[in-house]
Structure formats: structure tokens, C-alpha cells
Amino acid sequence: MFSKACEYGIKATIYIAVKSMHQERVSLKEIAEEVNSPVAFTAKILQSLAKSGIIDSHKGPTGGFQIEESNIDAIKLYDIVNAIDGEKIFVGCGLGLEQCDASQPCPVHDKFVGIRDNLKIMLQNTSLYELATGLDIGLTHLKR
């Protein structure tokens, strides 16, 4: 469903959010450990999330990643997925046709659009805040 990059990016962002809600900044190393993702690859993903403005990064000792607390509720799962995998997941024909829309549909068009709209709506309605809160209170987990 999601790419590995996206999986790591989502996990990392949720972890950073939890820490940010406790006014803590976290290092790449800690994130990769807690989220069970390859360090160097995770670094690349965090870089691009920082460029997208979803997370903040700081160099040097005491440096690391964080998310402005007031943004955590406004950031949606959709934003993270979109920043990493791009909108190509939400656009385009399910069978790869260039020319496919309601007036000239591919055989799976209607059914496919239905599923994908569900996905899109789910991602747009899911806030980083609720994901981070669930993790913080021990309702969910990210390891293994």
C-alpha cells in the first residue's frame, strides 16, 4: 500500500510528535531505534519532511527533530503521505491508462475511484495529534 519510505516517514513523524508534545527534541539515532527503521534511509526521509515543512530540524549538539506543538493537530496523515510518496497515489487510473475518467472509464474505474476516495478521506481526516496521543498513552505502538 505505502512505500517503505512512507512507512518509515509516518512512524518517525508520529514518534517526533509524541516527544514534541512533551517539549522534547529527538535525534535521528533515537528515532530510528524507537521506530525500527534503517538509520541512514530514515535520515533521507526526515530531510525531505523537513524541507516540506512538516517537521523542524536543528543541527549540532542538542540538535534533532521536533514539530511545533501548535501544528500537530493541523498536520494530517495525508500531508505526510503526500510529502513522501507524492500525489500520484491519489491520482491516475487504477489500470495505468492515460485516458480514463467518468466519461471514458477503464473497466475498474468506478470501483477503484470509490476505494481510493475512501483512502484519501481517511488520510485527510486523520490528524497527527490523534495518532501521537494514541501512542503516548500506550494504546498503540511502533516497535517490531
Add this chain to the structure above:
Amino acid sequence: MFSKACEYGIKATIYIAVKSMHQERVSLKEIAEEVNSPVAFTAKILQSLAKSGIIDSHKGPTGGFQIEESNIDAIKLYDIVNAIDGEKIFVGCGLGLEQCDASQPCPVHDKFVGIRDNLKIMLQNTSLYELATGLDIGLTHLKR
């Protein structure tokens, strides 16, 4: 969403089904042309679909691919996707966790399972017959 292999496989199977409903066998070359897919790669996919028993193949002149007409309604989109991409699309955690279920969920577990179940049900409820019929009567298309 689907792999390229799956896209080509679905398109090819629908095209073969349409022809089979008119008692015609089709060659790899014709399929690849009509479905706008790379010939050699399509050959591989059709090979595996034949091994899975979803389509029949015949060598030699007048050879080609076909689907037993009485099977066309029983074959579901799910069977095609499952034969090519495997069940890994329908199983496993949305964030790639090994240990993730209702009792120890990842942060997106519930929402993700909901979407994926929708997808699975849609694929299981969509018959090759309806897809092929739509194409046959010109309601849908596979080119471009």
C-alpha cells in the same frame, strides 16, 4: 496501488475474457497491442496466470490464450490480483510492523484495516464477467 505487472495482468485477462465470450483465442501479440503493454513482460505475466489456472494457453499456430467461458463469472478480480501480486497486499500492517493486530495495534491499524477490507471486498465481489461485458459493449476501454 497495483503493481505494473498487476495492471497488465488485469487488462490482459479482461481482454482475453471478451474474446473468449466470442469463442475466440488471442495471441500474446494481439493482447499486448490491444492492452498497450510491453510484449515480453506481458508474456511472463500471462505465463504465471496460466500456471495459476486463471487462463488457458495453447502453443503452435492458431495457439494463444483463452478462458473457459463457464469460468468467466466465477473468476473475481481478487483472483487475478492475488495470482500476480500475492496476498501480501491484503495482509500485514500498514506501517510494516511485524507485531500488529487489534490487541496490539499500530497507530493506523483500525483505519487502515477498514480501507483494506473495503478493497478486498470490492475485488472479491467484482467478477471478470462484468468487467469483460462492460468492455465488450463499449462502456469501458483499455487502450491509452
Add this chain to the structure above:
DNA sequence: TTTATTTAGGATAAATTTGTCCGAAATAAG
């Protein structure tokens, strides 16, 4: 039987995704 045609299948290559390594740049603290 010979020939032409078509799929089967192995080897290989190209493209993309995933992942690593390392020096540069920033920066906090002694």
C-alpha cells in the same frame, strides 16, 4: 515430414526503490 507459428522459460538488462557511507556544514558547550 517439413515448415511456420506460437507459448515456455532462462538469461540478462534497465529502472526504480531501498539502503549505506562519508565528508561538509552548523552549532552548542567547554
Add this chain to the structure above:
DNA sequence: CTTATTTCGGACAAATTTATCCTAAATAAA
């Protein structure tokens, strides 16, 4: 200022997916 720490960013490598090519095997028809 120096040093230690941390992210940045480029080059590179491995793995997977996508795609090609060619020979073998089957088989229909002359």
C-alpha cells in the same frame, strides 16, 4: 577557539521491479 555532536547532502551500492532477448518446445497445416 576548539571540540564534540548532529543534520545535510552527494555518491554509491544492493534489492526489487520492470522489461528485453533468444532458444526450446509444442503444434497446426501443407
